[in-house]
Amino acid sequence: MSEVKRYPVPDSFRQRALMDKTRYEEWYRASIEEPDTFWAARATEFLDWSRPWDKVSEWDFRTGDAAWFIGGELNASYNCIDRHLPTRADQTAIIWEGDEPDQSRHISYRELHEQVSKLANVLKQRGVKKGDRVCLYMPMIPEAAYAMLACARIGAVHSVVFGGFSPEALKDRIQDAEASAVITADEGVRGGRTVSLKANADKALAHCPSVHTCVTVRRTGGKVNWDEKRDVWYHEAVDAASADCPPEPMGAEDPLFILYTSGSTGKPKGVLHTTGGYLLCSAMTHKYVFDYQDGDIYWCTADVGWVTGHSYIVYGPLANGATTLMFEGVPTYPDASRCWQVVDKHKVNIFYTAPTAIRALMGLGDAPVTKTDRGSLRLLGTVGEPINPEAWEWYHRVVGEDRCPIVDTWWQTETGSIMIAPIPGATDTKPGSATLPFFGVQPALVDADGKALEGAASGNLVIKASWPSQIRTVYGDHQRMIDTYFSTYKGTYFTGDGARRDEDGYYWITGRVDDVLNISGHRLGTAEIESALVLHPAVAEAAVVGYPHDIKGQGVYAYVNLMAGHSGDEALATELRNFVATEIGAIAKPDLIQFAPGLPKTRSGKIMRRILRKIATNELDTLGDTSTLADPSVVDQLIDNRLNR
Ligand code: WT7
Secondary structure, eight states: OOOOOOBOOOHHHHHHOSOOHHHHHHHHHHHHHSHHHHHHHHHHHHOOOSBOOSEEEEEETTTTEEEEEETOEEOHHHHHTGGGHHHHTTSEEEEEEOSSTTOEEEEEHHHHHHHHHHHHHHHHHTTOOTTOEEEEEOOSSHHHHHHHHHHHHHTOEEEEOOTTBOHHHHHHHHHHHTOSEEEEESOEEETTEEEOHHHHHHHHHTTOTTOOEEEEEOSSOOOOOOOTTTEEEHHHHHHHSOSOOOOOOEETTSEEEEEEEOOSSSSOEEEEEEHHHHHHHHHHHHHHHTTOOTTOEEEEOOOTTSHHHIIIIIIHHHHTTOEEEEEOSOTTSSOTTHHHHHHHHHTOSEEEEOHHHHHHHHTTOSHHHHTSOOTTOOEEEEESSOOOHHHHHHIIIIISTTTSOEEEEBOOGGGOSOOBOOOTTTOOBOTTOOBSBOTTOOEEEEOTTOOEEOSSEEEEEEEOSOOTTSOOEETTOHHHHHHHHSTTTTTSEEEEEEEEEOTTSOEEEEEESSSEEEETTEEEEHHHHHHHHHTSTTEEEEEEEEEEETTTEEEEEEEEEEOTTOOOOHHHHHHHHHHHHHHTBGGGOOSEEEEOSOOOBBTTOOBOHHHHHHHHTTOGGGOOOOTTBSOTHHHHHHHHTOSOO
8 A cells, every 4th residue: 555644733833723632632532531521511611501401411322312411501593693792793704705706795793693683583473483494495695694593593493405406305305394484595696607596496385385484585686486475575574674583592402403415215314403512513623623713714615505504604603703704606616716716805714625626626727726825724624525635635735835734524414513533733634534533522443243343444434422413313203313323333323434444543434335425525315316217207227326436526327227118318318317407406417327228136126236336337357246146147238338437
């Protein structure tokens, strides 16, 4: 194996960092030996509580039950806004950078307070109550953050659905959560193109009788249809509302939000997070992993439709009284320099993005980067998928000019906050490794039988003990949470990821070990894409696997067996791609569609995905035993016509 490079903490960074190695090790030990004492101290330090808790934690990984700060009361909106007002009313809370470079706005904590309170009152007037679910289907505009915080303020549970999802996907999520209200915009704008959010919402809402109210932000002024009874213009309602809305006291274990994410089977699951533990961990990781210090300008490029946007654009930064930048556009519009121009324009100190964006920008050369200054940058971060060492090195050398540590942060929608990542003033980094666990996190590796692996080893990544921001349930299907996360390896939380631990105890995440794909850092279940494909009248059967893709990390490879009378030509392939986009969203479009007269199956009719994966990744030498197949000849057919050579 090639020599792994090690990057020590740069002296210039260490000198002003919040935490050094000694303190990381001390805190980590304390967090494992006396977790309740550790977390109680952090919960007091990071959050304001209207009622103290009676008990710090109660959990059991044999059942998956977990509760933190039991009996305590707080409000997330109060913690993200009101309590900062005495010292930060005029400080910028959100810098909004629009799709076009000449559009940006600064929103102070005072303004944030006013906007959130008004919208909270609008929701109340429309009958939204504590515990009701509100679905947000929004572009990256400040109103998306206002809407999340307005829900939190009145105790409504938000469910943000990524604006790139189709009406069909939106409908499923609204129905599953039985949302009573939807907040959307007339249109979103990204990379110079508009997305008809309200029209999509209208399509979904035709099948969602639970929704009595749809609040629409006017973003572009594009034409929309209107249902007088149900629809409300955001600006009209907010203008007329009072700015006085006392935050609802919430139990630490009251739900804060639901966020749908894909698994290896069935429809996406509504991951439910609660108030106290989630807010604590998002704030604490934001401070220590990003070394966030007062006055820093912090930019996370994620969309609020994903958990990264929840924890690291909205809740974590705002709980810490930070200035968080929210970007409406894409990294390559109007050109490949955009990110670095935004960094210079707003003097961004901390920049957090996904490997797929880094790879795409790397492919466009150094010049768009080096023509900008980037002198303000102090720290870089990545999330969402394994980062290949080449991309890591480029990010470090060209973007960060060897001055900025990179924090490669491993976590999941279900974990709520960062679990494995360097503490930048404390941890030497190695390109491609997420390094060491955060406080309170106890990762472990197990083999296929669940046997614990010690020392340097490769295996399945599990977590041995509860942490405050862990998933509490799958909305409406608690058994599914138990089955998915707490049944595979008894007594532990199973992440679905494989990992290697090296001789220094550093973790190297190798990717999913289940039927979940990671397309440009977005999670998609192969089963979901297959279900979409077979809805098409020409499709008899479909099997989907991932294959390595230069930019996206993984691409979608679909094997499709057609109904009699249909021919697998390019026109049909295009039609199927668009069909998947309509059913799920553009991110799920198959990159490669191989039409096949049959799929490899066992005699009992089970599709042999192992073989399909090997063909898609062009690993024909290691196909394994095909003699147990019902019809071994289909494999030769598939190999002859394979698309990734
Ligand atoms: C899956 C979770 C949590 C933020 C975004 C994705 C993969 C995430 C890393 C990383 C290698 C990573 C894992 C994980 N993943 N971060 N730093 N290195 N893999 O959230 O949609 O819930 O996906 O993303 O496979 O299980 P998500």
